[in-house]
Amino acid sequence: MKTELVRQLTPEEEELAVKREELARLEAQLADQELLLASLKAELAAFEGLYLRRVGVLYAELDEWNALLAELRAEQAGTPEAKAEADEARTQAEEAYSAAHGEAANVQPFTPSPDLKKLYREAAKLVHPDTATDEKDRARRERLMKEVNAAYAAGDEDALRRILADLETSPDTVQGSGVGADLVRVLRQLRQVRSRIAAIELEVTSLSEADLAKLKAKADQAATEGRDLLAEMASSVQGRVNVARQQVEKKSDSGTDK
Amino acid sequence: MKAPESQTALAVAQSTALVRKAAARLAKRGLDDLWMLESAEWWFKKAKCAKSQNRLSEFFEYLQRTVILAPEHTEGLDLLGVAYHDGIGTNRDQNIAVEYFRRAAERGYALAQYHLALVYDRVESSKAEGLEWERKAAEQGYAPAVWRLAHRYVWGNGVPRSRFQAEAWYRKAAEKDHAPSQFELAKMYQNDAIQEQGKIYIDDPSKMYQGTRNFSVGVIKKLAEAESWCRKAANQGLEEAKEWLAKYYPS
Numbered sequence: 342m343k344t345e346l347v348r349q350l351t352p353e354e355e356e357l358a359v360k361r362e363e364l365a366r367l368e369a370q371l372a373d374q375e376l377l378l379a380s381l382k383a384e385l386a387a388f389e390g391l392y393l394r395r396v397g398v399l400y401a402e403l404d405e406w407n408a409l410l411a412e413l414r415a416e417q418a419g420t421p422e423a424k425a426e427a428d429e430a431r432t433q434a435e436e437a438y439s440a441a442h443g444e445a446a447n448v449q450p451f452t453p454s455p456d457l458k459k460l461y462r463e464a465a466k467l468v469h470p471d472t473a474t475d476e477k478d479r480a481r482r483e484r485l486m487k488e489v490n491a492a493y494a495a496g497d498e499d500a501l502r503r504i505l506a507d508l509e510t511s512p513d514t515v516q517g518s519g520v521g522a523d524l525v526r527v528l529r530q531l532r533q534v535r536s537r538i539a540a541i542e543l544e545v546t547s548l549s550e551a552d553l554a555k556l557k558a559k560a561d562q563a564a565t566e567g568r569d570l571l572a573e574m575a576s577s578v579q580g581r582v583n584v585a586r587q588q589v590e591k592k593s594d595s596g597t598d599k
Numbered sequence: 600m601k602a603p604e605s606q607t608a609l610a611v612a613q614s615t616a617l618v619r620k621a622a623a624r625l626a627k628r629g630l631d632d633l634w635m636l637e638s639a640e641w642w643f644k645k646a647k648c649a650k651s652q653n654r655l656s657e658f659f660e661y662l663q664r665t666v667i668l669a670p671e672h673t674e675g676l677d678l679l680g681v682a683y684h685d686g687i688g689t690n691r692d693q694n695i696a697v698e699y700f701r702r703a704a705e706r707g708y709a710l711a712q713y714h715l716a717l718v719y720d721r722v723e724s725s726k727a728e729g730l731e732w733e734r735k736a737a738e739q740g741y742a743p744a745v746w747r748l749a750h751r752y753v754w755g756n757g758v759p760r761s762r763f764q765a766e767a768w769y770r771k772a773a774e775k776d777h778a779p780s781q782f783e784l785a786k787m788y789q790n791d792a793i794q795e796q797g798k799i800y801i802d803d804p805s806k807m808y809q810g811t812r813n814f815s816v817g818v819i820k821k822l823a824e825a826e827s828w829c830r831k832a833a834n835q836g837l838e839e840a841k842e843w844l845a846k847y848y849p850s
Contacts, residue, residue, distance in 0.1 A: 389622060397625045440621035553626040559633065574629060577636060580671045580706030587705055 353520045360527045364472075367534045372466040374541045376458060381548055383451040383494045388557045390448030395571045397441035399578040404434035406585035413592045453496060460501040464489045467508050471533040474526055639669030646678070650687075659688025666699075673708035676700075680714060693718070704732060709741035716744065730757050737768065742777035745769075749780065773828060778835040785829035785840070789847070792821035 350358070408430040415427035440446075453461075468486050473479035485504065492500035548554055563570035646661035659682050665675035680699035683692045697718055703711030713736040719729030730751075736744035749768035752761045766787060772780035796818050800806055814822075826848045832840035 389626070392626065392629065393622065396629055397622070400625055400628060436617075436621040437625060439618050440625050443618045443622070445618065445622050551626075552623065552630045556626055556630050556633070559630075570633075573636070574633060577632065577669070577671045580673060580708075583707050584705050 351520065353524060357520055357524045357527060360524065360531060364527055364531050364534065367531065367538070368466055368469065368472060371469060371471070371534050371538055371541075372462045374538055375465045375469070376462050378541050378545055378548075379461065379490055379493050380451075380453060380458075381545060383453070385548065385551075385553055385557065386445070386448045386494065387451035388560070389445055389553055391450070392553070392556065392571060393441050393443075393446035396574045396578060397437070397446065399575055399582055401434070401437040401441035403578060403582045403585055404430070404437045406582065406589050408434040409589045410585065410592060413589065451494070451496070453493070454498070457493065457496060457498050457501070460498060460505065461489065461493045464501055464505050464508075467505065469534075469537075471537040472530050473533075474530075635668050636672075639665045639672050639675065642668065643672065643675050646675070655688035657688070658682070670702075671706060673703040673706050673711060676703035676706075677708055677711040677714060680711065684714075684718070704735070707739075709736045709739040709744065712736035712739070713741055713744045716747075726757060737771075740771065740775055742772040742775050742780065745772035745775075746777060746780050746783075749783065773831075776831075776835065778832040778837040778840065781828045781832035781835075782837055782840045782843070785825045785827075785832065785843070788821045788825035788828070792818045792825065795821065 408427070411423070411427040411430040415423040465486070468482050468489060470479050470482035470486055473482050485508075489501065489504055492504065549558075560570040563573075642661045642664040646658050646665060649655075649658040649661060659679075662675055662679045662682060665672050666679060669675070676699050680696045680703065682688055683696035683699065685691070697715065700711050700715040700718065704715045712732045716729045716733035716736060719725040719732065733744050733748055737748040745768050749765045749772065750756070751758045752765035752768065754760070758764075766784070769780045769784045769787070773784050796814065799815065799818075826844075829840050829844050829848065833844045
Protein backbone atom coordinates (compact mmCIF):
# COMPACT_ATOMS: atom_id res chain seq x y z
CA MET A 342 0.00 0.00 0.00
CA LYS A 343 1.25 3.33 -1.07
CA THR A 344 0.84 6.37 1.01
CA GLU A 345 0.81 9.76 -0.62
CA LEU A 346 2.44 12.40 1.27
CA VAL A 347 0.63 15.68 0.85
CA ARG A 348 2.46 18.57 2.28
CA GLN A 349 0.24 20.92 4.16
CA LEU A 350 0.40 24.47 2.74
CA THR A 351 1.42 27.16 5.16
CA PRO A 352 -0.99 30.12 5.54
CA GLU A 353 1.46 32.34 3.63
CA GLU A 354 1.62 29.85 0.78
CA GLU A 355 -2.15 29.63 0.67
CA GLU A 356 -2.45 33.40 0.61
CA LEU A 357 0.18 33.55 -2.13
CA ALA A 358 -1.75 31.04 -4.24
CA VAL A 359 -4.96 33.04 -3.83
CA LYS A 360 -3.23 36.32 -4.71
CA ARG A 361 -1.48 34.76 -7.70
CA GLU A 362 -4.82 33.58 -9.00
CA GLU A 363 -6.27 37.03 -8.53
CA LEU A 364 -3.27 38.55 -10.29
CA ALA A 365 -3.70 36.20 -13.23
CA ARG A 366 -7.35 37.21 -13.54
CA LEU A 367 -6.53 40.90 -13.33
CA GLU A 368 -3.72 40.51 -15.85
CA ALA A 369 -6.16 39.01 -18.32
CA GLN A 370 -8.53 41.89 -17.67
CA LEU A 371 -5.71 44.37 -18.06
CA ALA A 372 -4.76 42.83 -21.41
CA ASP A 373 -8.38 43.25 -22.55
CA GLN A 374 -8.39 46.87 -21.40
CA GLU A 375 -5.09 47.56 -23.14
CA LEU A 376 -6.56 46.06 -26.30
CA LEU A 377 -9.60 48.29 -25.98
CA LEU A 378 -7.45 51.37 -25.50
CA ALA A 379 -5.06 50.51 -28.31
CA SER A 380 -7.98 49.82 -30.66
CA LEU A 381 -9.68 53.07 -29.70
CA LYS A 382 -6.49 55.03 -30.28
CA ALA A 383 -5.85 53.35 -33.63
CA GLU A 384 -9.44 53.87 -34.77
CA LEU A 385 -9.32 57.53 -33.78
CA ALA A 386 -5.98 58.00 -35.53
CA ALA A 387 -7.39 56.34 -38.67
CA PHE A 388 -10.49 58.52 -38.51
CA GLU A 389 -8.36 61.59 -37.99
CA GLY A 390 -6.37 60.68 -41.10
CA LEU A 391 -9.57 60.32 -43.09
CA TYR A 392 -10.98 63.55 -41.68
CA LEU A 393 -7.82 65.50 -42.43
CA ARG A 394 -7.60 64.13 -45.97
CA ARG A 395 -11.24 64.80 -46.82
CA VAL A 396 -12.22 67.86 -44.76
CA GLY A 397 -9.00 69.18 -43.18
CA VAL A 398 -7.39 69.91 -46.54
CA LEU A 399 -10.41 72.02 -47.48
CA TYR A 400 -10.17 74.01 -44.25
CA ALA A 401 -6.49 74.53 -45.03
CA GLU A 402 -7.38 75.72 -48.53
CA LEU A 403 -10.09 78.00 -47.15
CA ASP A 404 -7.59 79.52 -44.70
CA GLU A 405 -5.09 79.99 -47.50
CA TRP A 406 -7.60 81.96 -49.61
CA ASN A 407 -8.65 83.96 -46.55
CA ALA A 408 -5.00 84.76 -45.81
CA LEU A 409 -4.46 85.85 -49.43
CA LEU A 410 -7.56 88.02 -49.23
CA ALA A 411 -6.41 89.60 -45.96
CA GLU A 412 -2.97 90.25 -47.45
CA LEU A 413 -4.48 91.90 -50.54
CA ARG A 414 -6.64 94.05 -48.29
CA ALA A 415 -3.65 94.98 -46.13
CA GLU A 416 -1.69 95.91 -49.25
CA GLN A 417 -4.47 98.19 -50.48
CA ALA A 418 -5.37 99.71 -47.11
CA GLY A 419 -1.84 99.95 -45.74
CA THR A 420 -3.05 100.32 -42.13
CA PRO A 421 -1.36 98.50 -39.22
CA GLU A 422 -4.69 96.90 -38.26
CA ALA A 423 -5.08 95.38 -41.71
CA LYS A 424 -1.48 94.21 -41.55
CA ALA A 425 -2.05 92.54 -38.17
CA GLU A 426 -5.18 90.86 -39.49
CA ALA A 427 -3.28 89.58 -42.49
CA ASP A 428 -0.50 88.21 -40.29
CA GLU A 429 -3.01 86.43 -38.09
CA ALA A 430 -4.78 84.93 -41.11
CA ARG A 431 -1.43 83.79 -42.49
CA THR A 432 -0.51 82.08 -39.18
CA GLN A 433 -3.82 80.27 -39.12
CA ALA A 434 -3.38 79.17 -42.74
CA GLU A 435 0.06 77.78 -42.01
CA GLU A 436 -1.20 75.99 -38.93
CA ALA A 437 -4.13 74.40 -40.78
CA TYR A 438 -1.82 73.39 -43.62
CA SER A 439 0.65 71.73 -41.24
CA ALA A 440 -2.17 69.68 -39.69
CA ALA A 441 -3.96 68.79 -42.91
CA HIS A 442 -0.81 67.75 -44.74
CA GLY A 443 1.14 66.40 -41.76
CA GLU A 444 1.87 62.84 -40.75
CA ALA A 445 -1.50 62.39 -39.05
CA ALA A 446 -3.19 62.79 -42.43
CA ASN A 447 -1.39 59.70 -43.77
CA VAL A 448 -2.86 57.25 -41.27
CA GLN A 449 -4.79 54.62 -43.19
CA PRO A 450 -8.04 52.87 -42.18
CA PHE A 451 -7.67 50.53 -39.19
CA THR A 452 -9.29 47.11 -39.52
CA PRO A 453 -7.70 44.70 -37.03
CA SER A 454 -8.11 40.99 -37.77
CA PRO A 455 -9.16 38.62 -34.94
CA ASP A 456 -5.63 37.18 -35.11
CA LEU A 457 -4.08 40.58 -34.58
CA LYS A 458 -6.27 41.18 -31.54
CA LYS A 459 -5.41 37.77 -30.11
CA LEU A 460 -1.69 38.31 -30.61
CA TYR A 461 -1.92 41.73 -29.02
CA ARG A 462 -3.72 40.39 -25.98
CA GLU A 463 -1.12 37.66 -25.52
CA ALA A 464 1.79 40.03 -25.96
CA ALA A 465 0.27 42.62 -23.65
CA LYS A 466 -0.21 40.00 -20.94
CA LEU A 467 3.40 38.87 -21.22
CA VAL A 468 5.18 42.19 -21.43
CA HIS A 469 2.96 44.45 -19.42
CA PRO A 470 5.22 46.88 -17.49
CA ASP A 471 2.88 46.88 -14.51
CA THR A 472 3.71 43.27 -13.83
CA ALA A 473 7.42 44.12 -13.61
CA THR A 474 9.31 42.89 -10.60
CA ASP A 475 11.98 45.60 -10.44
CA GLU A 476 12.87 48.93 -12.04
CA LYS A 477 15.21 47.46 -14.65
CA ASP A 478 12.61 44.94 -15.70
CA ARG A 479 10.01 47.68 -15.81
CA ALA A 480 12.07 49.81 -18.20
CA ARG A 481 12.55 46.83 -20.51
CA ARG A 482 8.85 46.02 -20.43
CA GLU A 483 7.87 49.63 -21.07
CA ARG A 484 10.04 49.63 -24.17
CA LEU A 485 8.54 46.33 -25.33
CA MET A 486 4.99 47.52 -24.65
CA LYS A 487 5.65 50.53 -26.90
CA GLU A 488 6.76 48.18 -29.66
CA VAL A 489 3.68 46.03 -29.13
CA ASN A 490 1.40 49.07 -29.33
CA ALA A 491 3.12 50.36 -32.45
CA ALA A 492 2.90 46.94 -34.13
CA TYR A 493 -0.79 46.75 -33.30
CA ALA A 494 -1.55 50.24 -34.60
CA ALA A 495 0.30 49.36 -37.81
CA GLY A 496 -1.60 46.05 -38.07
CA ASP A 497 1.75 44.24 -38.16
CA GLU A 498 1.03 40.65 -37.07
CA ASP A 499 4.55 39.46 -37.88
CA ALA A 500 6.13 42.01 -35.57
CA LEU A 501 3.83 40.89 -32.76
CA ARG A 502 4.77 37.24 -33.39
CA ARG A 503 8.45 38.18 -33.31
CA ILE A 504 8.09 39.98 -30.00
CA LEU A 505 6.20 37.01 -28.57
CA ALA A 506 8.87 34.54 -29.78
CA ASP A 507 11.64 36.67 -28.25
CA LEU A 508 9.80 36.80 -24.97
CA GLU A 509 9.31 33.06 -24.83
CA THR A 510 13.01 32.37 -25.35
CA SER A 511 14.25 34.98 -22.91
CA PRO A 512 14.88 33.58 -19.40
CA ASP A 513 12.10 34.16 -16.94
CA THR A 514 12.75 36.75 -14.37
CA VAL A 515 14.20 35.04 -11.40
CA GLN A 516 11.64 34.50 -8.71
CA GLY A 517 12.48 35.93 -5.34
CA SER A 518 13.57 33.92 -2.40
CA GLY A 519 11.00 32.71 0.04
CA VAL A 520 7.24 32.83 0.25
CA GLY A 521 7.21 36.09 2.16
CA ALA A 522 9.15 37.94 -0.55
CA ASP A 523 6.96 36.38 -3.25
CA LEU A 524 3.83 37.50 -1.46
CA VAL A 525 5.08 41.05 -1.13
CA ARG A 526 5.94 41.11 -4.82
CA VAL A 527 2.54 39.74 -5.87
CA LEU A 528 0.76 42.28 -3.71
CA ARG A 529 2.78 45.05 -5.27
CA GLN A 530 2.00 43.75 -8.76
CA LEU A 531 -1.67 43.59 -7.89
CA ARG A 532 -1.65 47.21 -6.87
CA GLN A 533 0.14 48.27 -10.04
CA VAL A 534 -2.23 46.34 -12.28
CA ARG A 535 -5.28 47.76 -10.54
CA SER A 536 -4.04 51.31 -10.83
CA ARG A 537 -3.22 50.78 -14.52
CA ILE A 538 -6.72 49.45 -15.19
CA ALA A 539 -8.15 52.54 -13.51
CA ALA A 540 -5.81 54.76 -15.53
CA ILE A 541 -6.91 53.09 -18.77
CA GLU A 542 -10.55 53.68 -17.90
CA LEU A 543 -9.77 57.35 -17.36
CA GLU A 544 -7.89 57.58 -20.63
CA VAL A 545 -10.68 55.86 -22.56
CA THR A 546 -13.19 58.31 -21.09
CA SER A 547 -11.10 61.35 -21.90
CA LEU A 548 -10.40 60.05 -25.42
CA SER A 549 -14.07 59.48 -26.14
CA GLU A 550 -14.88 62.97 -24.91
CA ALA A 551 -12.43 64.58 -27.32
CA ASP A 552 -13.82 66.51 -30.28
CA LEU A 553 -12.37 63.98 -32.70
CA ALA A 554 -14.22 61.12 -30.98
CA LYS A 555 -17.45 63.11 -31.00
CA LEU A 556 -17.01 63.76 -34.67
CA LYS A 557 -16.35 60.06 -35.29
CA ALA A 558 -19.45 59.08 -33.29
CA LYS A 559 -21.53 61.43 -35.45
CA ALA A 560 -19.98 60.06 -38.64
CA ASP A 561 -20.64 56.47 -37.49
CA GLN A 562 -24.22 57.35 -36.62
CA ALA A 563 -24.72 59.01 -40.01
CA ALA A 564 -23.23 55.95 -41.74
CA THR A 565 -25.90 53.73 -40.20
CA GLU A 566 -28.46 56.04 -41.84
CA GLY A 567 -26.66 55.62 -45.16
CA ARG A 568 -25.19 59.13 -45.03
CA ASP A 569 -21.60 60.12 -45.62
CA LEU A 570 -21.05 62.81 -43.02
CA LEU A 571 -17.52 63.68 -44.07
CA ALA A 572 -18.73 64.18 -47.64
CA GLU A 573 -21.46 66.51 -46.39
CA MET A 574 -18.95 68.47 -44.34
CA ALA A 575 -16.52 68.57 -47.25
CA SER A 576 -19.13 69.92 -49.64
CA SER A 577 -20.07 72.63 -47.18
CA VAL A 578 -16.46 73.72 -46.72
CA GLN A 579 -15.90 73.43 -50.48
CA GLY A 580 -18.70 75.97 -50.97
CA ARG A 581 -16.87 78.40 -48.69
CA VAL A 582 -13.60 77.71 -50.53
CA ASN A 583 -15.27 78.57 -53.85
CA VAL A 584 -16.57 81.86 -52.49
CA ALA A 585 -13.24 82.80 -50.90
CA ARG A 586 -11.40 81.99 -54.13
CA GLN A 587 -13.77 84.14 -56.17
CA GLN A 588 -13.31 86.99 -53.70
CA VAL A 589 -9.55 86.77 -54.02
CA GLU A 590 -9.78 86.69 -57.81
CA LYS A 591 -12.09 89.71 -57.86
CA LYS A 592 -9.87 91.60 -55.43
CA SER A 593 -6.65 90.88 -57.29
CA ASP A 594 -8.31 91.84 -60.62
CA SER A 595 -9.48 95.16 -59.20
CA GLY A 596 -5.98 95.63 -57.79
CA THR A 597 -4.29 95.25 -61.17
CA ASP A 598 -6.84 97.49 -62.87
CA LYS A 599 -5.77 100.48 -60.79
CA MET B 600 28.55 66.36 -28.41
CA LYS B 601 25.05 65.21 -27.65
CA ALA B 602 23.58 68.67 -27.26
CA PRO B 603 22.73 69.44 -30.92
CA GLU B 604 21.14 66.06 -31.35
CA SER B 605 18.90 66.44 -28.35
CA GLN B 606 18.10 69.97 -29.45
CA THR B 607 16.88 68.73 -32.82
CA ALA B 608 14.94 66.02 -31.02
CA LEU B 609 13.38 68.71 -28.86
CA ALA B 610 12.56 70.84 -31.91
CA VAL B 611 10.99 67.85 -33.63
CA ALA B 612 8.95 67.02 -30.53
CA GLN B 613 7.82 70.64 -30.24
CA SER B 614 6.77 70.87 -33.87
CA THR B 615 4.95 67.51 -33.58
CA ALA B 616 3.09 68.86 -30.56
CA LEU B 617 2.16 71.99 -32.54
CA VAL B 618 0.87 69.90 -35.42
CA ARG B 619 -1.12 67.73 -32.98
CA LYS B 620 -2.64 70.87 -31.52
CA ALA B 621 -3.47 72.21 -34.97
CA ALA B 622 -5.11 68.91 -35.90
CA ALA B 623 -7.15 68.97 -32.70
CA ARG B 624 -8.23 72.51 -33.56
CA LEU B 625 -9.33 71.35 -37.02
CA ALA B 626 -11.43 68.63 -35.39
CA LYS B 627 -13.05 71.19 -33.08
CA ARG B 628 -13.73 73.48 -36.01
CA GLY B 629 -15.37 70.63 -37.90
CA LEU B 630 -17.52 69.75 -34.90
CA ASP B 631 -18.64 73.37 -34.41
CA ASP B 632 -19.47 73.77 -38.10
CA LEU B 633 -21.28 70.46 -38.04
CA TRP B 634 -23.42 71.60 -35.14
CA MET B 635 -24.44 74.70 -37.12
CA LEU B 636 -25.13 72.60 -40.20
CA GLU B 637 -27.30 70.22 -38.23
CA SER B 638 -29.34 72.99 -36.63
CA ALA B 639 -29.71 74.62 -40.03
CA GLU B 640 -30.84 71.30 -41.49
CA TRP B 641 -33.43 70.99 -38.74
CA TRP B 642 -34.94 74.37 -39.65
CA PHE B 643 -34.73 73.52 -43.32
CA LYS B 644 -36.76 70.34 -42.77
CA LYS B 645 -39.32 72.38 -40.82
CA ALA B 646 -39.45 74.85 -43.69
CA LYS B 647 -40.15 72.12 -46.24
CA CYS B 648 -42.79 70.65 -43.97
CA ALA B 649 -44.46 74.06 -43.58
CA LYS B 650 -44.41 74.49 -47.36
CA SER B 651 -46.09 71.15 -47.93
CA GLN B 652 -48.83 72.19 -45.48
CA ASN B 653 -49.17 75.57 -47.17
CA ARG B 654 -48.08 77.53 -44.07
CA LEU B 655 -46.18 79.96 -46.25
CA SER B 656 -45.09 82.67 -43.84
CA GLU B 657 -43.67 80.00 -41.52
CA PHE B 658 -41.95 78.43 -44.52
CA PHE B 659 -40.29 81.74 -45.25
CA GLU B 660 -39.28 82.35 -41.63
CA TYR B 661 -37.74 78.88 -41.21
CA LEU B 662 -35.79 79.30 -44.42
CA GLN B 663 -34.34 82.53 -43.11
CA ARG B 664 -33.31 80.79 -39.90
CA THR B 665 -31.67 78.06 -41.99
CA VAL B 666 -29.40 80.40 -43.92
CA ILE B 667 -28.58 82.53 -40.88
CA LEU B 668 -27.29 79.43 -39.07
CA ALA B 669 -25.55 78.02 -42.13
CA PRO B 670 -24.65 80.65 -44.73
CA GLU B 671 -23.38 77.70 -46.79
CA HIS B 672 -26.76 75.98 -46.95
CA THR B 673 -27.08 76.08 -50.73
CA GLU B 674 -30.50 74.43 -50.93
CA GLY B 675 -31.83 76.88 -48.35
CA LEU B 676 -30.31 79.86 -50.15
CA ASP B 677 -31.77 78.74 -53.46
CA LEU B 678 -35.22 78.12 -51.99
CA LEU B 679 -35.14 81.53 -50.31
CA GLY B 680 -34.32 82.95 -53.74
CA VAL B 681 -37.36 81.14 -55.14
CA ALA B 682 -39.49 82.53 -52.28
CA TYR B 683 -38.49 86.12 -53.15
CA HIS B 684 -38.75 85.42 -56.87
CA ASP B 685 -42.29 84.03 -56.72
CA GLY B 686 -43.44 85.90 -53.60
CA ILE B 687 -43.96 82.86 -51.37
CA GLY B 688 -44.50 83.91 -47.74
CA THR B 689 -43.03 87.31 -48.53
CA ASN B 690 -43.26 90.12 -51.05
CA ARG B 691 -41.74 89.61 -54.46
CA ASP B 692 -38.31 91.12 -54.84
CA GLN B 693 -36.27 90.23 -57.90
CA ASN B 694 -33.08 91.89 -56.65
CA ILE B 695 -33.04 89.96 -53.38
CA ALA B 696 -33.96 86.76 -55.26
CA VAL B 697 -30.97 87.22 -57.56
CA GLU B 698 -28.75 87.84 -54.54
CA TYR B 699 -29.76 84.53 -52.92
CA PHE B 700 -29.53 82.61 -56.20
CA ARG B 701 -26.09 84.07 -56.67
CA ARG B 702 -24.92 83.09 -53.20
CA ALA B 703 -25.98 79.49 -53.75
CA ALA B 704 -24.69 79.48 -57.33
CA GLU B 705 -21.27 80.75 -56.31
CA ARG B 706 -21.09 77.88 -53.84
CA GLY B 707 -21.46 75.51 -56.77
CA TYR B 708 -25.14 74.54 -56.46
CA ALA B 709 -26.32 73.60 -59.96
CA LEU B 710 -30.03 74.29 -59.42
CA ALA B 711 -29.27 77.84 -58.21
CA GLN B 712 -26.94 78.37 -61.17
CA TYR B 713 -29.81 77.37 -63.43
CA HIS B 714 -32.26 79.67 -61.63
CA LEU B 715 -29.80 82.54 -61.91
CA ALA B 716 -29.37 81.79 -65.62
CA LEU B 717 -33.14 81.91 -66.17
CA VAL B 718 -33.47 85.27 -64.40
CA TYR B 719 -30.51 86.82 -66.24
CA ASP B 720 -31.68 85.47 -69.59
CA ARG B 721 -34.86 87.57 -69.34
CA VAL B 722 -32.95 90.86 -69.49
CA GLU B 723 -31.01 91.72 -72.65
CA SER B 724 -28.05 93.31 -70.84
CA SER B 725 -27.40 90.27 -68.62
CA LYS B 726 -27.97 87.51 -71.22
CA ALA B 727 -24.24 86.83 -71.53
CA GLU B 728 -23.87 86.36 -67.79
CA GLY B 729 -26.92 84.11 -67.84
CA LEU B 730 -25.28 81.93 -70.46
CA GLU B 731 -22.19 81.57 -68.26
CA TRP B 732 -24.28 80.33 -65.31
CA GLU B 733 -26.29 78.05 -67.60
CA ARG B 734 -23.05 76.53 -68.82
CA LYS B 735 -21.82 76.02 -65.25
CA ALA B 736 -25.03 74.20 -64.31
CA ALA B 737 -24.84 72.15 -67.51
CA GLU B 738 -21.26 71.18 -66.83
CA GLN B 739 -22.40 69.78 -63.50
CA GLY B 740 -24.87 67.65 -65.45
CA TYR B 741 -28.06 69.44 -64.33
CA ALA B 742 -30.33 68.11 -67.09
CA PRO B 743 -32.63 71.11 -67.73
CA ALA B 744 -29.56 73.35 -68.09
CA VAL B 745 -27.91 70.84 -70.41
CA TRP B 746 -31.10 70.74 -72.47
CA ARG B 747 -31.26 74.52 -72.80
CA LEU B 748 -27.61 74.71 -73.76
CA ALA B 749 -28.04 72.02 -76.40
CA HIS B 750 -31.01 73.97 -77.79
CA ARG B 751 -28.84 77.06 -78.07
CA TYR B 752 -26.37 75.16 -80.23
CA VAL B 753 -29.17 73.87 -82.47
CA TRP B 754 -30.59 77.35 -83.09
CA GLY B 755 -27.46 79.42 -82.66
CA ASN B 756 -29.03 81.32 -79.77
CA GLY B 757 -26.24 83.22 -78.00
CA VAL B 758 -23.66 80.72 -79.24
CA PRO B 759 -22.46 79.78 -82.73
CA ARG B 760 -24.56 76.99 -84.25
CA SER B 761 -22.88 73.64 -83.79
CA ARG B 762 -24.39 70.31 -84.58
CA PHE B 763 -21.48 68.61 -82.78
CA GLN B 764 -21.93 70.59 -79.53
CA ALA B 765 -25.71 70.16 -79.62
CA GLU B 766 -25.45 66.41 -79.99
CA ALA B 767 -22.84 66.15 -77.22
CA TRP B 768 -24.96 68.17 -74.75
CA TYR B 769 -28.20 66.38 -75.61
CA ARG B 770 -26.42 63.10 -75.10
CA LYS B 771 -25.13 64.24 -71.71
CA ALA B 772 -28.66 65.03 -70.53
CA ALA B 773 -30.11 61.93 -72.23
CA GLU B 774 -27.68 59.73 -70.36
CA LYS B 775 -29.02 61.28 -67.16
CA ASP B 776 -32.51 60.08 -68.13
CA HIS B 777 -33.77 63.49 -69.24
CA ALA B 778 -36.67 62.43 -71.47
CA PRO B 779 -36.95 65.56 -73.71
CA SER B 780 -33.23 65.28 -74.48
CA GLN B 781 -33.59 61.61 -75.29
CA PHE B 782 -36.37 62.47 -77.73
CA GLU B 783 -34.32 65.29 -79.30
CA LEU B 784 -31.47 62.88 -79.80
CA ALA B 785 -33.81 60.35 -81.41
CA LYS B 786 -35.11 62.97 -83.85
CA MET B 787 -31.58 64.04 -84.63
CA TYR B 788 -30.43 60.53 -85.50
CA GLN B 789 -33.54 59.79 -87.52
CA ASN B 790 -33.00 62.96 -89.57
CA ASP B 791 -29.40 61.93 -90.16
CA ALA B 792 -30.55 58.54 -91.41
CA ILE B 793 -33.09 60.10 -93.76
CA GLN B 794 -30.53 62.52 -95.17
CA GLU B 795 -27.97 59.81 -95.69
CA GLN B 796 -30.47 57.56 -97.43
CA GLY B 797 -31.64 60.55 -99.50
CA LYS B 798 -28.13 60.98 -100.83
CA ILE B 799 -28.11 57.33 -101.91
CA TYR B 800 -31.40 57.81 -103.78
CA ILE B 801 -30.08 60.89 -105.56
CA ASP B 802 -27.07 58.92 -106.76
CA ASP B 803 -29.20 55.96 -107.81
CA PRO B 804 -32.96 56.63 -107.98
CA SER B 805 -33.70 53.00 -108.88
CA LYS B 806 -32.95 52.08 -105.24
CA MET B 807 -36.07 53.93 -104.17
CA TYR B 808 -38.18 50.98 -105.24
CA GLN B 809 -36.20 48.32 -103.41
CA GLY B 810 -37.67 48.96 -99.93
CA THR B 811 -35.46 48.73 -96.86
CA ARG B 812 -33.18 46.05 -98.34
CA ASN B 813 -30.81 48.63 -99.78
CA PHE B 814 -30.29 50.59 -96.54
CA SER B 815 -26.63 51.05 -95.80
CA VAL B 816 -25.08 49.84 -92.54
CA GLY B 817 -24.67 53.43 -91.38
CA VAL B 818 -28.33 54.21 -91.98
CA ILE B 819 -29.51 51.10 -90.15
CA LYS B 820 -27.27 51.89 -87.20
CA LYS B 821 -28.56 55.47 -87.00
CA LEU B 822 -32.17 54.28 -87.12
CA ALA B 823 -31.53 51.72 -84.38
CA GLU B 824 -30.02 54.40 -82.20
CA ALA B 825 -32.92 56.75 -82.88
CA GLU B 826 -35.40 54.03 -81.96
CA SER B 827 -33.60 53.16 -78.74
CA TRP B 828 -33.54 56.80 -77.48
CA CYS B 829 -37.14 57.31 -78.57
CA ARG B 830 -38.18 54.22 -76.63
CA LYS B 831 -36.37 55.43 -73.51
CA ALA B 832 -38.15 58.78 -73.68
CA ALA B 833 -41.52 57.07 -74.33
CA ASN B 834 -40.98 54.74 -71.38
CA GLN B 835 -40.65 57.84 -69.21
CA GLY B 836 -44.07 58.96 -70.37
CA LEU B 837 -43.18 61.63 -72.91
CA GLU B 838 -46.32 61.81 -75.11
CA GLU B 839 -44.55 63.07 -78.24
CA ALA B 840 -42.06 60.23 -78.02
CA LYS B 841 -44.89 57.70 -77.64
CA GLU B 842 -46.61 58.99 -80.77
CA TRP B 843 -43.34 59.04 -82.67
CA LEU B 844 -42.56 55.49 -81.61
CA ALA B 845 -45.99 54.23 -82.70
CA LYS B 846 -45.70 56.05 -86.04
CA TYR B 847 -42.16 55.17 -87.10
CA TYR B 848 -41.13 52.15 -85.07
CA PRO B 849 -44.21 49.95 -84.64
CA SER B 850 -43.14 46.72 -83.05
